[in-house]
Amino acid sequence: MFKRFVSLEWKQFSRSSYFQKGIAIKILLALGALYFIGMAIFMGSVGFYGIQKAMPNNDPVEVVNNFLIYWFLADVMLRFFMQQLPVLNIKPYMVIPVNRSTVIHFLLGKTSISFFNFLPLFFFLPFSVVLLVEGYSVIRVVAWFFSILFFTLSINYLNFLLNKINKVFYVLAVIIIGLGLLQFYGIYAITEPAGYFFNSIYNKPYAVLIPLLLMVMLYRVNFKFIRKDFYLDGAIAKETKEVHTQEFTWLNRFGKIAPFLKNDVRMIIRNKRPKQVLLMSFMFLFYGLIFYTQKAYQDMPAFLAFASMFVTGGFLMSFGQLVPSWDSEYYKLLMSQNIPYREYLKSKWLLMVFAVGVSFILSTPYIYFGWDIFVMIAAGALFNMGLNSFITLYGGALNRVPVELNVKAKAFSNTQGFNPTQLLIALPKILGPILIFYIPYKLINFETGIICLAVSGILGIVFTNFFLNHIEKVYQKQKYKTIAAFGEKK
Amino acid sequence: MISVSNLSKSYNGVTVLNIENLDIPTGESFGLVGNNGAGKTTFFSLLLDLIQPSNGYIKNKNIIVNESEAWKPFTSSFIDESFLIGYLTAEEYFYFIGDLRGQSKADVNSFLKQYEEFFNDEILQKKKYLRDLSKGNQKKAGIVAALIGNPEVVILDEPFANLDPTTQIRLKKIIKDLDENTATTILISSHDLIHVTEVCRRIVVLDKGEPVKDIQTSQATLEELEAYFNR
Numbered sequence: 001m002f003k004r005f006v007s008l009e010w011k012q013f014s015r016s017s018y019f020q021k022g023i024a025i026k027i028l029l030a031l032g033a034l035y036f037i038g039m040a041i042f043m044g045s046v047g048f049y050g051i052q053k054a055m056p057n058n059d060p061v062e063v064v065n066n067f068l069i070y071w072f073l074a075d076v077m078l079r080f081f082m083q084q085l086p087v088l089n090i091k092p093y094m095v096i097p098v099n100r101s102t103v104i105h106f107l108l109g110k111t112s113i114s115f116f117n118f119l120p121l122f123f124f125l126p127f128s129v130v131l132l133v134e135g136y137s138v139i140r141v142v143a144w145f146f147s148i149l150f151f152t153l154s155i156n157y158l159n160f161l162l163n164k165i166n167k168v169f170y171v172l173a174v175i176i177i178g179l180g181l182l183q184f185y186g187i188y189a190i191t192e193p194a195g196y197f198f199n200s201i202y203n204k205p206y207a208v209l210i211p212l213l214l215m216v217m218l219y220r221v222n223f224k225f226i227r228k229d230f231y232l233d234g235a236i237a238k239e240t241k242e243v244h245t246q247e248f249t250w251l252n253r254f255g256k257i258a259p260f261l262k263n264d265v266r267m268i269i270r271n272k273r274p275k276q277v278l279l280m281s282f283m284f285l286f287y288g289l290i291f292y293t294q295k296a297y298q299d300m301p302a303f304l305a306f307a308s309m310f311v312t313g314g315f316l317m318s319f320g321q322l323v324p325s326w327d328s329e330y331y332k333l334l335m336s337q338n339i340p341y342r343e344y345l346k347s348k349w350l351l352m353v354f355a356v357g358v359s360f361i362l363s364t365p366y367i368y369f370g371w372d373i374f375v376m377i378a379a380g381a382l383f384n385m386g387l388n389s390f391i392t393l394y395g396g397a398l399n400r401v402p403v404e405l406n407v408k409a410k411a412f413s414n415t416q417g418f419n420p421t422q423l424l425i426a427l428p429k430i431l432g433p434i435l436i437f438y439i440p441y442k443l444i445n446f447e448t449g450i451i452c453l454a455v456s457g458i459l460g461i462v463f464t465n466f467f468l469n470h471i472e473k474v475y476q477k478q479k480y481k482t483i484a485a486f487g488e489k490k
Numbered sequence: 491m492i493s494v495s496n497l498s499k500s501y502n503g504v505t506v507l508n509i510e511n512l513d514i515p516t517g518e519s520f521g522l523v524g525n526n527g528a529g530k531t532t533f534f535s536l537l538l539d540l541i542q543p544s545n546g547y548i549k550n551k552n553i554i555v556n557e558s559e560a561w562k563p564f565t566s567s568f569i570d571e572s573f574l575i576g577y578l579t580a581e582e583y584f585y586f587i588g589d590l591r592g593q594s595k596a597d598v599n600s601f602l603k604q605y606e607e608f609f610n611d612e613i614l615q616k617k618k619y620l621r622d623l624s625k626g627n628q629k630k631a632g633i634v635a636a637l638i639g640n641p642e643v644v645i646l647d648e649p650f651a652n653l654d655p656t657t658q659i660r661l662k663k664i665i666k667d668l669d670e671n672t673a674t675t676i677l678i679s680s681h682d683l684i685h686v687t688e689v690c691r692r693i694v695v696l697d698k699g700e701p702v703k704d705i706q707t708s709q710a711t712l713e714e715l716e717a718y719f720n721r
Contacts, residue, residue, distance in 0.1 A: 242617040245581045259589035263575065270577040270619070333573040336538040338562045338590045405577065406621070480542050487572070 005106045044126030066195030073176050079159040104226050143205035150211035157218035260347035271405040277318045284314025292369040305437035308380035315355035323396030325403040328486040341472050356384045379453040386460025390467040395425030397474045400485035491516040491675045496546030507532045507699040519669040521690030522679040528696040530679040567645035568632040576621030580613045580631045591639030605634050608660045625652045645677045650685050665689045687712045
């Protein structure tokens, strides 16, 4: 029976839509995956010597053990955010003449081959090999490696229990950030007790039983949990919370586009996928920290210009690139109703401009890095509002991938918007601000560069109608193709 | 109201719809029947400009539908669930459609009053998103939304499917009422011969994309249709 299940799974995998893409994209994807795997292996193999060099007084294993707790906490968070619950696929297996426990074992076992469980292997396996080469005790290293594997699998099973409670994610996020801050300011270091714990496991190889038992226990809990709820109205039932009609009358001031704005706001706050995007775009705000804190970039203002655009452009780019796709589930309605395309597009544009504005306000702490930086961010924000917004909308017209609104995007299956045209469209978004800033900067001075970047954005805003008209025409032209593509089942 | 000229649609050389001539006068209740793949939904999709004709055109109130969008203000439709916005409550959805059709919230509220019986207390104030309603209730919401704003042309694809018996009877009443008391042109497709003969004054049978029968409904129509399909 298991064999048949496995063959079904294989079919689901090999026939899924993202494998049906062009060969060029497959190669690109494979290269991308290889790159990440390669990086992990590289880090794993040179990590030992890197740590040895940076902290000559410490044993690299101890250093890794000290920080393992952060690795695991981040893992929990990432999974909560990205990993899908397995129980959702129970339904077709419910009436077939197979033992329930077989089905459940299969479903749970299946999750063990998740990408998230392989990720640590790519780092810890080479790291362990290096340890062995360096003459560390074989039994200890092997036990330690398996401990980490069992902990990872424990997190795998824990995640499904946690997923039932939505607030867990935010609690975890607060805990991790809190612990990080406490450690950074030297008030309390979680790495000490956690490090002690993991080092003990390393020093006493039989302690591998702890994570093993933890894993088995969590597996049993999950098994019982699903077994008990193996009914249509049990584990697989969608939770329907009570909801209230929201009027958003304050949006009425936007006149004709108000109905669209209202819908867009509801769409973002009521669906899993856009919420994910919202959170991601919040992360973009911290992008500047990478560039502004590094000495190396201080003399490369072109990179700073690029970073400044990114700081305020998170939502614009991650939301905007999927613009008609957000409405793919009911695109036919929009196309046959009394809807002027223009107003529809304008609502999306306004939403992006608004998001850039909010990001800009949130980025005020960057003043800490100097007014030059902040002025640059301001100019980047103007560029985003005036030009990037239109480029993104234009790119959206060429992106015809349906989006399931209320389903979390899976890690590494998110190839939506990943096609050569999209890559071409991404170029002006990235190179635009660099060139507009850098050429006048090189020829005249820093201020002129900033002014040029800002003016380009203002010009874009002035010519809003021109751009919208043009984009509207592109959308019109693509209408039938878009409808057909959105109608295809995923 | 609607006139079809030399309309055909083919995919990769296979013709799925071919209608040389069809005129639907204003105020008619028009029924379309046919087996799966006969081209009913294709015809409605062409009428709503959701797909492009391979040949010919459809005029809706003298507007060629794939050349101008001027037919949109007076035409409304419910084809399938992709005409619903899943993350809205029923009220929000009705107000949204109302907004698009120039109806204020108060207009929509008073409009919805007359459908209280049809809704059977399962649609309004349910504190649920449309995506969480049952198929039948989704359909109810979609059909009523298609009637908001006094459209001159209403297109419903299989409106009786998924509805419970009571609701089917109520829907028949609503359609007959529209037919008798307003100048609305109603286009319906259905697999249920009894319902369609009851509410439509004219029935066209499609087979493999071609109209094979065009009947003005009478006492004998149901028998005639049953005889035709009992091939």
